[in-house]
Amino acid sequence: METQKTLPAAKTGQTAVLQGNEACAKAAIQAGCRFFAGYPITPSTEIIELLSSEMEKVGGAFIQMEDEIASACAVVGARWGGKKAMTATSGPGFSLMQEAIGFAAVTETPSVFINIQRGGPATGQPTLSGQQDIYQARYGSHGDYEIIVLCPSSVQEMYDFTIRAFKLSERFRTPVILLSDEIVGHMREKLIIGRDPIPDFPDWPVPVASPSEDFFTGASTMVEGQLHDDQGRRIGHLPTQSGDFTHHLCAKIQDHMEEIADIETYFMEDSDVAILAYGSVARPALNAVKQARGVKDTRISSRFKIINTLFRRGIPAAIQSDYSHLKVGLIKVNSVWPFPEEALQKIAENIKLIIVPEMNMGKYSREVERALRDKVVVSMPKCGGDIHTPQEILDRILEEVGVRESRI
Amino acid sequence: MNPVYEKYIKKESLPTLFCPGCGSGIIQMAAIRAIDQMGIKDEVACVSGIGCSSWIPCYLDLDVIHSLHGRSLAFAQGLKLARPDKKILVFTGDGDCLAIGGNHLIHSAARNIDLTVVMVNNRIYGMTGGQKSPASLKGMKTKTSPAGSLDEPVDGCKLAEAMGATYVARWTTAHPIQLEKAITEGMNHHGFAFIEVLSQCPVQGSSAFGDKTPAGMLKNMKEYTWIKKKGEAPPPDKTVIGLLVHRTDRLEYTDQHVLMPGGTSSDKPIEPAKEKRGMPND
Numbered sequence: 001m002e003t004q005k006t007l008p009a010a011k012t013g014q015t016a017v018l019q020g021n022e023a024c025a026k027a028a029i030q031a032g033c034r035f036f037a038g039y040p041i042t043p044s045t046e047i048i049e050l051l052s053s054e055m056e057k058v059g060g061a062f063i064q065m066e067d068e069i070a071s072a073c074a075v076v077g078a079r080w081g082g083k084k085a086m087t088a089t090s091g092p093g094f095s096l097m098q099e100a101i102g103f104a105a106v107t108e109t110p111s112v113f114i115n116i117q118r119g120g121p122a123t124g125q126p127t128l129s130g131q132q133d134i135y136q137a138r139y140g141s142h143g144d145y146e147i148i149v150l151c152p153s154s155v156q157e158m159y160d161f162t163i164r165a166f167k168l169s170e171r172f173r174t175p176v177i178l179l180s181d182e183i184v185g186h187m188r189e190k191l192i193i194g195r196d197p198i199p200d201f202p203d204w205p206v207p208v209a210s211p212s213e214d215f216f217t218g219a220s221t222m223v224e225g226q227l228h229d230d231q232g233r234r235i236g237h238l239p240t241q242s243g244d245f246t247h248h249l250c251a252k253i254q255d256h257m258e259e260i261a262d263i264e265t266y267f268m269e270d271s272d273v274a275i276l277a278y279g280s281v282a283r284p285a286l287n288a289v290k291q292a293r294g295v296k297d298t299r300i301s302s303r304f305k306i307i308n309t310l311f312r313r314g315i316p317a318a319i320q321s322d323y324s325h326l327k328v329g330l331i332k333v334n335s336v337w338p339f340p341e342e343a344l345q346k347i348a349e350n351i352k353l354i355i356v357p358e359m360n361m362g363k364y365s366r367e368v369e370r371a372l373r374d375k376v377v378v379s380m381p382k383c384g385g386d387i388h389t390p391q392e393i394l395d396r397i398l399e400e401v402g403v404r405e406s407r408i
Numbered sequence: 409m410n411p412v413y414e415k416y417i418k419k420e421s422l423p424t425l426f427c428p429g430c431g432s433g434i435i436q437m438a439a440i441r442a443i444d445q446m447g448i449k450d451e452v453a454c455v456s457g458i459g460c461s462s463w464i465p466c467y468l469d470l471d472v473i474h475s476l477h478g479r480s481l482a483f484a485q486g487l488k489l490a491r492p493d494k495k496i497l498v499f500t501g502d503g504d505c506l507a508i509g510g511n512h513l514i515h516s517a518a519r520n521i522d523l524t525v526v527m528v529n530n531r532i533y534g535m536t537g538g539q540k541s542p543a544s545l546k547g548m549k550t551k552t553s554p555a556g557s558l559d560e561p562v563d564g565c566k567l568a569e570a571m572g573a574t575y576v577a578r579w580t581t582a583h584p585i586q587l588e589k590a591i592t593e594g595m596n597h598h599g600f601a602f603i604e605v606l607s608q609c610p611v612q613g614s615s616a617f618g619d620k621t622p623a624g625m626l627k628n629m630k631e632y633t634w635i636k637k638k639g640e641a642p643p644p645d646k647t648v649i650g651l652l653v654h655r656t657d658r659l660e661y662t663d664q665h666v667l668m669p670g671g672t673s674s675d676k677p678i679e680p681a682k683e684k685r686g687m688p689n690d
Contacts, residue, residue: 035490061489061665065482066515073479074486077455080473081490103476215453215471215487216494220418222466223473225458232472233421 015192020158020185021046021088024114024178025054026193027162028086033112034060035085037074039067039093042126043182044116047088068093072100076109080223082214084166088114090182091124094133094140101175102141105249107223108210110169110176112162117181119385128385129182131279131359137177138337144246146253148260149177149337153282155189161334168260172253173208179336181359183280183387206256209248254338261340264332265347267293271329273397274351276344276368278333281357281388288390289330292323292397323394326401336364341371348372353404355380355397357388376404416440416449421467426460429622431581431607435528436464438584439497442591443470452495452595455484457504460535461528461607464499478508481516484523492662495524495595502529502543506562510542513564517571517600521661524594524601527564531606532613548615564604569653574599576653580606580629583649590651599660606633606647 018026025047028036036055038048048064055062061083065071071087078085089097094115104111117133119125137149148168150161162178169176205212211232213219222232227242235241253260266289268274277285331347331354333340348354354372356365357380365379378400382388409417417440426432443452454465458477465472475483484498505513505527516523532550533539540550540557543564547556569576575597579587587605594601608617608625617625617632634642636650 035486037486037489063485063489065485066511069479070482070485070512070515073476073482074489077473077475077483077486077488078490079486080453080471081487081494083490085486085490099476100479216450216491218450219471220469221471223475224466225474225476231418231420 013192015190017188017190018155019046019188020152020155020180021116022050023155023159023191024088024162024180024185025050027159028112028166029054029058029060030193031084031163031166033084033086033166034058035062035075035078035081035083036060036087037063037065037071037078037085038087038089039065039071041068041090041093043118043185044088044090044093044114046185047114047116068096069100072097072113073103075111075113076100076104076107079109079111080215080221082216084110084170086112086114086166088116090116090118090126091120091133092122094136098136098140099142101147101177102143102145103225104175105141105145105147106143106225106227108173108208108212108249109223110166110173112165112169112176112178114162114178114180116185117179119383125385127182129280129359129387130383130385131181131281132361132363132383133179134336134358134360134363137179144250146250146338147175147177148172148253148335149179150262151179151278151334151336152184153279153332154184155187156191157334158184159191159193171205172256173205173210173212174253179279181280206252208252209245257338257340257342260335260338261343262334263340263343263347264334266330266332268329268331268347268351270327271351272327273353273355273401274329274331274348275393275397276331276333276354276356276364277358278336278364281359282330282332284388284390285357285393286330286332288393288397289328291390291394292326292328323398326397328397339367339371344368344371348375351375353378353397353400355393355400357382357393357396359383359385359387376400410437412440412444413437415444416468416470418467418469424467425463427609427611429608429610430460431530431605431609432461432464432528434581434584435461435526435587435605435607436467438588439464439499439526439591440468441588442595443497445588446592446595448495448595452497453487454497454499455480455487456499457501457509458535459501459504459533460530460609461501462499462504464526464528465497478504479512480504481509481512481523481525485512485516485519485521488521488523489662489665492522492665496522497591497595498523498525500525500527501541502527502531502564503533503541506542506564506567510562510567513567513602514571517568517573517602519661520572520574520599520658522598522600524591524597525603526591526594527602527604528607529564529604530609530613531561531616532609534609534612538612545616550613550615565602565652568600568602572600572658573602573653574655574658575601577602577651578604578606578647578649580626580633580649581608582626582629586650593651597654598663599655599658606649
């Protein structure tokens with residue numbers, strides 16, 4: 001029998017080299033997650049393996065359930081028992097979890113679902129990467145609801161976004177999905193662990209329309225999967241009240257987009273052309289931008305959070321490159337859902353052409369197109385499991401710019 | 409209103425959606441009496457699935473999860489693991505527990521996790537209008553088996569016993585006192601307790617108990633059943649009711665679990681349970 005994997009010793013503020021999945025497990029513990037239920041599935045298995053031992057060290061509960069349906073349901077059950085809870089899975093398991101994710105949304109149960117994407121549909125490509133679940137993460141469960149989905153592109157982000165997922169889920173009392181993929185889940189990188197202490201439970205959740213007291217606090221909480229009032233009594237047969245409830249579910253998140261939206265921009269100040277990417281594809285996209293700009297420095301970033309305060313640090317003088325005339329920038333979307341429409345419109349104000357590379361048949365590009373109607377949005381789909389190379393992205397930009405110029 | 413009932417019911421949630429003559433009220437009252445008699449109002453939470461029977465706890469002044477179809481045991485296991493010090497009472501139906509949720513029954517019984525499951529068996533899908541359920545008798549005519557059901561009925565008690573449930577009982581709505589006692593015993597039992605309750609559905613499932621009136625169905629339930637007695641062989645044409653399994657040789661799941669109430673690790677080693685299967689049932 002193989003011995004239980006354990007994490008390399010890493011203390012608060014220390015650097016470590018970890019796999020994306022390991023960073024996710026570590027972050028969950030750091031965020032106060034004390035319940036994990038899961039079912040093994042490639043390529044997310046390292047998370048369940050690690051938490052089977054790590055959870056016990058902090059006095060939490062771990063259970064390997066009979067399937068992903070049970071795992072997702074147990075997570076919701078455990079949260080009502082007062083434990084922050086999460087599960088981790090991949091494509092087929094994520095499909096099975098959708099009903100419970102809808103239940104968590106309608107009962108306003110804070111919960112975190114990790115999806116380490118692989119190629120699909122069905123068994124698809126168990127060992128290769130993809131971003132094909134981008135719509136399922138948003139629209140997977142039946143009915144109308146709003147959900148928060150974060151997309152990491154590095155091991156550090158895997159760590160940071162897992163913690164943010166817990167914070168957001170408690171704040172907005174909603175399921176939050178960490179939509180990673182096989183590439184980020186399995187890559188090993190340096191990361192800094194535990195930079196900020198996590199409060200146990202934030203005392204500032206948004207107003208909710210459902211009972212929200214934990215069980216066994218004397219509140220007689222009624223958790224009802226049918227549309228319900230603030231006492232948990234069913235209102236599913238009452239059209240006006242039900243309509244209001246659905247509006248509330250969406251509005252409690254949509255009204256706080258300034259807080260939720262997280263978009264990073266690179267070289268966007270003077271750009272004509274932008275690459276819009278999320279998840280692992282943001283890596284070759286950034287590399288392409290740097291090549292185009294003739295920049296070698298790896299630590300250039302500016303984080304855009306609605307308020308247009310772009311700042312950059314340490315950009316060396318640009319080296320002349322074959323693509324210098326292009327003026328390419330990168331828009332890296334970290335909070336992919338709800339779609340950060342307004343923030344994006346502001347960022348892309350002066351952009352003429354946007355290339356959207358993604359590891360699917362071109363899904364997110366439709367959203368970009370919808371939000372930026374006056375821009376030329378070019379989808380750059382890639383299926384099969386291989387990630388776009390920077391060269392492919394650059395060539396596509398050259399091609400598109402050429403086409404556009406020849407038309408003029 | 410009955411004073412015990414009044415103590416536990418949320419009046420603003422009334423009326424219940426049970427049809428006249430439904431057996432769920434009898435089961436609800438038995439559960440209320442059991443909880444009241446044990447004095448565990450603050451120590452118990454209810455979890456239910458979807459179906460008529462799963463509405464039973466929804467009118468009670470307790471912590472309740474009215475969960476998804478078939479998933480009550482999955483939610484309940486999560487809740488139990490988060491709070492191993494509390495009692496969890498699960499209400500489910502024959503369709504909810506044996507069809508869509510059958511896998512969770514198998515695995516929660518195998519774990520011997522400390523839950524008390526009340527499976528209300530009316531041998532029909534009542535809420536959707538009278539389609540056959542996994543517990544419908546062979547040959548039973550329903551809206552989805554107009555020529556008679558071809559399937560053999562699934563015996564939830566035997567399934568639970570086979571998977572290692574340590575307390576298994578079957579009663580009917582014609583035995584409310586015994587049912588109350590069984591629910592009390594089930595909640596006092598430290599392990600997986602499975603209690604099947606045969607219950608009448610006079611609106612959708614009259615063919616299951618050979619009468620159209622609730623009173624006639626209750627009468628038939630007494631007639632069709634035989635209370636298990638030690639050393640006596642059951643009559644071949646009767647359903648065995650009573651206490652079917654009571655084992656003390658298996659460890660409870662959360663006890664073996666490294667997690668203990670309050671979140672401190674236990675030093676208790678994980679011992680393999682002594683297997684003692686094939687106990688006489690009926």
